[in-house]
Amino acid sequence: MTKKIPTRLYLSEDERPRYWYNLRADMRDKPDPILHPGTLKPVSAADLEGVFCKECVKQELDDTTRLIPIPGGIREFYEAYRPAPLIRAYFLEKALETPAEIYYKHEGTNTSGSHKLNSAAAQAFYAREEGLTSLTTETGAGQWGTAMAMASAFYNIKLTVYMVKISSEQKPYRKALIETYGANLIPSPSNTTEAGRKILDADPGTVGSLGCAISEAIETAVKTGKCRYVLGSVLNHVLLHQSIIGQETKIALDKYNVTPDIIIGCAGGGSNLGGLIAPFMGEKLAGKSRTRFIAVEPASCPSFTRGRYAYDFGDTGKTTPLIKMFTLGSGFMPSANHAGGLRYHGMNSTLSKLYKDGFLEAVSYVQSDVFDAAVQFAKVEGILPAPESSHAIKAAIDQALECKRTGEKKIILFGLTGTGYFDMTAYMAYNAKTMTDYIPSDADLERGFATLPDIPQNKP
């Protein structure tokens, strides 16, 4: 008799992952290299070390080492809030009357409210190990800023967070949470940097943007002694840290002989999706599984489903190195979609390559459909999901309903990246039926593509 799978699939202390998994090492066709925007040559470690911590640069450029040990000083912090619960969605299955099995990895039980803490811990730890005394970063929706504030408090590093001005005003509680952990929060644009002053001179009433906040954070990091910049998604070293999500999930599922047929994650910059799927994708690349992988994005910012595969800047200020990725163009202006964490024009280069090569699928949804799924999930599973995570929920429900139609007993796994505690204005709009959907027109997209760099590598 097979033992019934419990609602929560635990990992004992001895079973916890001690390595991050570097998926690129197992890709025959690697992602294209990051290019220096001036020379258009692949960047060197030295090019990046002025901005990022050395260890993060080393990890960023390493596409051959499969397993990278998680230092004890980081595992110690992970122990405080991990393993994240892996939950069998019995209640959701019952509500949907589906023959499918649904599982989700719940990254929202820590105070930062999302998976972002996994990489924040790593980056703050390395900064301290390398003798740095301060870090800078930017935050939009606020999840990354909170995670970095927590990690910086824990590892005793000073942190300056440039928070998009309109977000700092619309989300005073996020701002307060970041400040409670001791970070210096500066609404961006600010007069603390040249980049900020330039924007303020041109448009004193601007509400700010993530691109501008990135420019300010990088400028301050470069100009300050023993200070570096940290980023919460998009880059490959961030995905590496997030592979803890997939590693824990796979170890737990393997214990119960569960192999997912479909793995689903929401995708903004790609860190959660990349982290969740990493070890499963490794098996697929090795021909050991037939698992399908689905990235879910908002219809308002459809980098996979309607974007182009090209070299592009990571920021709207066009100051970063060039990354080969699916992108809407750094000048694409996403609408004020509530899923703040998915409002990014590009996508991690590894995931972009996998999508290009057919290993990864993508779908997009409008947000009112996403919130329908979120509330349905909240009522039966008891967890209020973040708007970002709810994209994955929507796709999982659709797949489960497809199983109901066909009678197939598929195994569906999705990533629940975080909780919606700081997104109540979005739920209020949903409850009041004032939520609007937005799908960019082809002309909107063309305006974004027109901002792609005009370089030989982007010619057909």
Next chain:
Amino acid sequence: MTKKIPTRLYLSEDERPRYWYNLRADMRDKPDPILHPGTLKPVSAADLEGVFCKECVKQELDDTTRLIPIPGGIREFYEAYRPAPLIRAYFLEKALETPAEIYYKHEGTNTSGSHKLNSAAAQAFYAREEGLTSLTTETGAGQWGTAMAMASAFYNIKLTVYMVKISSEQKPYRKALIETYGANLIPSPSNTTEAGRKILDADPGTVGSLGCAISEAIETAVKTGKCRYVLGSVLNHVLLHQSIIGQETKIALDKYNVTPDIIIGCAGGGSNLGGLIAPFMGEKLAGKSRTRFIAVEPASCPSFTRGRYAYDFGDTGKTTPLIKMFTLGSGFMPSANHAGGLRYHGMNSTLSKLYKDGFLEAVSYVQSDVFDAAVQFAKVEGILPAPESSHAIKAAIDQALECKRTGEKKIILFGLTGTGYFDMTAYMAYNAKTMTDYIPSDADLERGFATLPDIPQNKP
């Protein structure tokens, strides 16, 4: 060699509690009976069944059955968010440089954000089992209202929540969360009840009070068919449900041969404290342990430390049965202390009896000291605590520092009842250094005591 205690002490599936523990059964000297306010005789089940679910009434009046099985339909729901993490506070111990061992039970990882869900699940389940179609309740700070909304959505029962008007305005996100789970939220006082209309007629601009919201909820429950009232603390059946906290904690600690020297919990109505200490207190009453138990309350609402042991009403409207308890008088007006969950004039009768008989100690703190402790804890342990829970943190830190002074290696356990996500205005006041402390004068207390019922049982 003793195995090092992990940061998180897990319970396997087989180890989960299947019984609530009814501490009163093991008390030689029982709490005094609840009295009917008209006859001043002990209430009967029939007296209470017009207001509460039958099973809750049975549990309320049962002071002899030690172990009460948790029905499968409730355990199923508990599985979705329990066991709550039991955490060794290694980081806090290190920060304090104390020889003490510190443990805490973290009840804040579910969406309601607190331990309240443990009793909400039970009460909603029983209501459905008894064929009821709706429930009413009140909420002040909002934790109980959220918990009941979640449980009612799960068990498919309609819920009306009377939320203190000023709270519904000051905490729009709490209100939205309760509404997202499908509850009908009515700011109190309202014109939906006679009690509400009477208060509005007398004072149209009133901001409302918990006492008034209770009166409205009870009136609606009694007047509506197949509807009952549910309460989140104070009563003994609520403490019974909360014994799941102590049961899980004790099983886990016993596995590691850890016996607490001191157990600490914050105390408002007493449900968290009573639930956490129950099985440990049982051992003490049986002479099997020397554990000390400490209730922590705000200096602004000191029912244990400055209250009287007397029969009193549970609500300010003086409509409930009379409970023998430590109380400040139902007419005591607590200041607008941020720890909303601790602003109650009375205390559970079982805890009151134990305090009277010397088995339980109590201390009080002003809130600025409590928030100092909260932020210190948040930075090293990574969890932003609720203001209520932070009272317990403050006491635990004080005990650990006392160990540092004396060199004693005591084992300290405290209850972390919830997270502070919806209390950011309090943290903002703390960060801005605008938080004020309030200690009632003796004259303030006398005004409260003057509202105690003038009945023979309260004569010396």
